[in-house]
Amino acid sequence: MRTLYFLLPGTRERYACGGLWAELKAFQLAQQVTTAAVVTYQQREPDTLFLPDLLQTLARSPDDRDRSIFVLSWGFHVPQLAQRLRGYHCLYHAHSAGYGFRLPPSVPIISVSRNTLGYWGQRSPHALLYYLPNEISPDFCDRQQPRDLDVLVQARKSSTYLLQQLVPALESQGRVEVVRSYVEDLPALFNRAKVYLYDSAEYWAMQRVTEGFGLQPLEALACGCQVFSSVNGGLSDYLDPGFNSQKIAGYATGFDVARIGAALRSPQPPLDPALLAPHRPAAIVQRLRVILREVNQFFDYCQGDRSSDLPPWSRRRLALLWCQQKAQKLRDRLF
Incomplete structure (x- = not known):
């Protein structure tokens, strides 16, 4: 399987939040399936890859570039990162929905909730879509103790x-x-x-x-x-x-x-x-193994400049389809 590079703006206090912890847990689980590393892109951190340096390294090795997948997750930064990484294999680990951006069908989307999965099923209908719930670690259990x-x-x-x-x-x-x-x-x-x-x-x-x-x-x-x-x-x-x-x-x-x-x-x-049960580590790793196998097969297929031939859901096309539908209904009534 290809190496996964989990892109984060940083991992220190400035970026501390539930989304960061959830993404770091996903990274740790992914390490049980394939080689994975955290890459920061807004600040350098000790013992952590920095995106500009990594891109320079991959530019010198086409084979390593093909054997890499960038995992995007920080919602507000995804459009800029996707543009910056055009030509690289990328997937989007989607947490919240509603940011308003669109992604090309060449970017598979892994959603942490079915609510978000449904959002992207409507917004990006030609992309590969998967569901991978967040982890609830075994530490979260009822200890059967008095509650004060x-x-x-x-x-x-x-x-x-x-x-x-x-x-x-x-x-x-x-x-x-x-x-x-x-x-x-x-x-x-x-x-x-x-x-x-x-x-x-x-x-x-x-x-x-x-x-x-x-x-x-x-x-x-x-x-x-x-x-x-x-x-x-x-x-x-x-x-x-x-x-x-x-x-x-x-x-x-x-x-x-x-x-x-x-x-x-x-x-x-x-x-x-x-x-x-679906949120415990063993179940998530099992699902992740299946998802990453399919994602790697997809990127294998995409080699050789194979582009999507499915028409996008642009406003212009949807308006045209609406007019065609109305015209057909009118013809059915008249004839």
């Missing part, structure tokens, strides 16, 4: 409703913990909480892109928390309100308070292991 926190909230991405209305209203129900900084041991924190609240719909609406996956609610479920969450974007892949979770911001603050209070008084029902 009634309600847990992480401030980042939380809505103003959650922080300014719901949390104050819940403080009379018990101990409410709002985390506003990086947590070193998140599984331990989830195992201290009875109820976990997550409401990211407002945040992503302001960003004008979607929730790509939403790791925290699934990690909280894995640790035995009862989860009240928004169900936007990738969260709809696995959250099933009324069965494995509850929808937050349900009509009124008082209604939310009543439902969360009832959850605090009731034991957490056992979580169906099938919910987590």
